[in-house]
Amino acid sequence: MKVLFFGSLREQLGTGELNAALPDGVETIGQLLAKLQTQGDEWKLALGTGNVLFAVNQDMVDENTAINDSDEVALFPPVTGG
Amino acid sequence: MKVLFFGSLREQLGTGELNAALPDGVETIGQLLAKLQTQGDEWKLALGTGNVLFAVNQDMVDENTAINDSDEVALFPPVTGG
Amino acid sequence: MISISVQEKDFDTGEEYRELQKGNTGANTHIGGIAIFTGQVRDLPDKPLKFMRLEHYPGMTEKSLQHTAEQATERWPVIDIRIIHRIGDLTPGEQIVFVGVSSAHREAAFAACEFIMDILKTSAPFWKKEQHLNGDGDWVDAKNTDQQRAERWQDSD
């Protein structure tokens, strides 16, 4: 699956894109967020704020949304356009 | 005093301006409206609709507003600009 | 700054917008948003329009629009307000009115622009008469909905 990061998250993580297989036991985007935080301190710091928004296949979704290996998933901070 | 008429009122009355002394016993613009209606049937028809707005010295006012002989008074239908 | 114009000639909305942008002067780049509304002469499908005649009360018109703009500056933190209202005979598709408001914040720009239009519609001494292709002339009736829209600003103080 493809996981994209934007804004301050992209900067904090030092990466805008991750390509990996969907981890075992991960069925929702909220579970993916939790799993990513186990990758190290910087991941926990950036993603553990309770202030991360989710998109699956370019639609904003909530944390309970199911994901699968072919999805384009994105994690980002609250948007600030306009 | 100067009394101005606009819009459909001007057209119905066939005049846009009346110059006359303030009639005896007329103290408010509402009283002037009543007095003007005694001038004839067309005046009664045009001004007796209950749908006439008032301005004194180019400010919109209500019917109880006092007027005097030096005022510029205007009577007109509800406005429809914009 | 408030600019009011009652005029027969057409206006250029792009040019009016650029005038509002000039509220940013040198180091003072304080405009965050500009809200604009223009009203136009619509045609009437059932009764085709030759032109719309706009009559007004010279003197009071400018005073009324100035007062409305001043009320807007008292209610919202606006930078500049520009109001143009045309008079005379306007054909379908022509611009009638321009209201533009600049502000540091979009909420204020939107609210002041809509407020000015709503109050103008019920307070500024303009009267419209439709001249139809078939020769009939009809004075436009004031709308209750315009009255209601103007009154909602009284509650939100």
Added chain:
Amino acid sequence: MISISVQEKDFDTGEEYRELQKGNTGANTHIGGIAIFTGQVRDLPDKPLKFMRLEHYPGMTEKSLQHTAEQATERWPVIDIRIIHRIGDLTPGEQIVFVGVSSAHREAAFAACEFIMDILKTSAPFWKKEQHLNGDGDWVDAKNTDQQRAERWQDSD
């Protein structure tokens, strides 16, 4: 008709307005009002800005704006909607966003224009970073007031 553009280059608000006026075609002179909002880069008095960097999520951005515009057409009788949002590095005074709506009625034009701005502010995947003259870079925080303004449209259905 809905037109969406996400672009680095500046836009001409007067030209965009004329595009909206083209919704009047031949005998169909149905536009009664056009509402426009533009957002601009403001300077910060206490922390002077070198430029504002606008990052976005290519693909999702256009999809999000298109969806918001479609929601507006479902809620109000609008004729045309034009949305432009810039990306890249923008200096104080530059235009960021254009939203223009034409309609037969001013209520619909105003409401749809403000709705689109409010939803865009909380749903369209853009992120702003302030690059200050002193070298600091600060990501702009989302505002609670923007969230509240977006949520009020849920109640008014």
